[in-house]
Amino acid sequence: MSRSHTRVTDAVREEACPVTEVLDRVAGKWSVGILIAAAHGPVRFTELERAINGISRRMLTLTLRRLERDGLLVRTVHPTVPPKVEYSLTPMARELHASLTGLVDWAERHRSAIAAARAAYDTAAERPTAPDPTSAR
Amino acid sequence: MSRSHTRVTDAVREEACPVTEVLDRVAGKWSVGILIAAAHGPVRFTELERAINGISRRMLTLTLRRLERDGLLVRTVHPTVPPKVEYSLTPMARELHASLTGLVDWAERHRSAIAAARAAYDTAAERPTAPDPTSAR
DNA sequence: CTGAATCCTTCAGGATACTG
DNA sequence: CAGTATCCTGAAGGATTCAG
Numbered sequence: 001m002s003r004s005h006t007r008v009t010d011a012v013r014e015e016a017c018p019v020t021e022v023l024d025r026v027a028g029k030w031s032v033g034i035l036i037a038a039a040h041g042p043v044r045f046t047e048l049e050r051a052i053n054g055i056s057r058r059m060l061t062l063t064l065r066r067l068e069r070d071g072l073l074v075r076t077v078h079p080t081v082p083p084k085v086e087y088s089l090t091p092m093a094r095e096l097h098a099s100l101t102g103l104v105d106w107a108e109r110h111r112s113a114i115a116a117a118r119a120a121y122d123t124a125a126e127r128p129t130a131p132d133p134t135s136a137r
Numbered sequence: 138m139s140r141s142h143t144r145v146t147d148a149v150r151e152e153a154c155p156v157t158e159v160l161d162r163v164a165g166k167w168s169v170g171i172l173i174a175a176a177h178g179p180v181r182f183t184e185l186e187r188a189i190n191g192i193s194r195r196m197l198t199l200t201l202r203r204l205e206r207d208g209l210l211v212r213t214v215h216p217t218v219p220p221k222v223e224y225s226l227t228p229m230a231r232e233l234h235a236s237l238t239g240l241v242d243w244a245e246r247h248r249s250a251i252a253a254a255r256a257a258y259d260t261a262a263e264r265p266t267a268p269d270p271t272s273a274r
Numbered sequence: 275c276t277g278a279a280t281c282c283t284t285c286a287g288g289a290t291a292c293t294g
Numbered sequence: 295c296a297g298t299a300t301c302c303t304g305a306a307g308g309a310t311t312c313a314g
Contacts, residue, residue, distance in 0.1 A: 019170040020191075022244035025251065027164060029307075033156040045276055054157070056308060061277060071254025082275045083314085092247050099243060102236035107159035110229050114162070117208025166287075182296050193288060198297060219295045
């Protein structure tokens with residue numbers, strides 16, 4: 001390991017602009033979903049599992065751990081049988097909520113526009129050299 | 138390929154909640170950086186390359202293409218020598234700007250708190266069974 | 275109910291070199 | 295200047311199984 005491959009890269013990843021830093025911890029495919037789902041009060045593991053729609057048990061656990069590690073979630077274990085674990089947002093995470101919903105809101109508003117742009121772009125890409133329909137059939 | 142591996146998964150990825158959709162296009166390590174950098178007017182390729190700090194030429198190109206494809210950036214080629222290409226935000230992307238800066242702002246405010254939380258979490262993890270120093274040495 | 279462990283595939287992304 | 299092409303590695307994430 002460390003075959004002169006991660007030298008400057010390491011420094012950049014660790015030190016780089018805050019931009020990268022933000023996304024690095026909200027970057028997961030499920031982080032935002034979980035944060036939003038947990039916004040309206042403590043949520044149980046299974047609740048999240050069913051609320052998120054498509055998440056695997058593994059990824060739920062992993063993402064929860066990461067969010068907990070970064071101080072965005074607090075994990076409360078109720079020593080009962082069966083076990084009951086609740087996750088809630090920290091104050092820090094609550095501050096993030098506005099931006100997050102802003103993001104989701106934006107996505108919903110422009111969902112179709114984006115799909116259209118995508119389709120248009122892809123269609124154009126399939127016609128590398130056909131900008132002149134005047135000449136043919 | 139397609140060994141009954143991506144069936145339900147596909148449907149989920151394509152159709153799933155808007156949450157996943159948002160992040161899927163802002164998810165890249167550099168997308169947000171580029172969007173913010175381009176917020177204050179048309180930006181040239183090289184300008185971005187030097188502004189972003191750490192991005193490779195390849196990733197810059199790829200990310201630009203993806204953002205263009207999703208209708209967040211417009212690419213304007215000035216047929217000059219040497220070539221000059223400018224990227225600017227679409228109105229749609231401008232609406233996103235507030236949330237994005239909100240995110241970055243949040244990150245800067247809590248950068249140290251997150252680092253601390255992380256350190257604390259990791260430290261705790263290294264002491265699986267030592268919550269009681271009253272009993273020993 | 276709430277995970278942890280293992281295996282495996284895909285893909286983002288870095289390094290490097292070449293081009294119109 | 296503004297890319298494109300190729301190679302390669304690590305990390306993300308899905309499926310599945312085992313456990314307290």
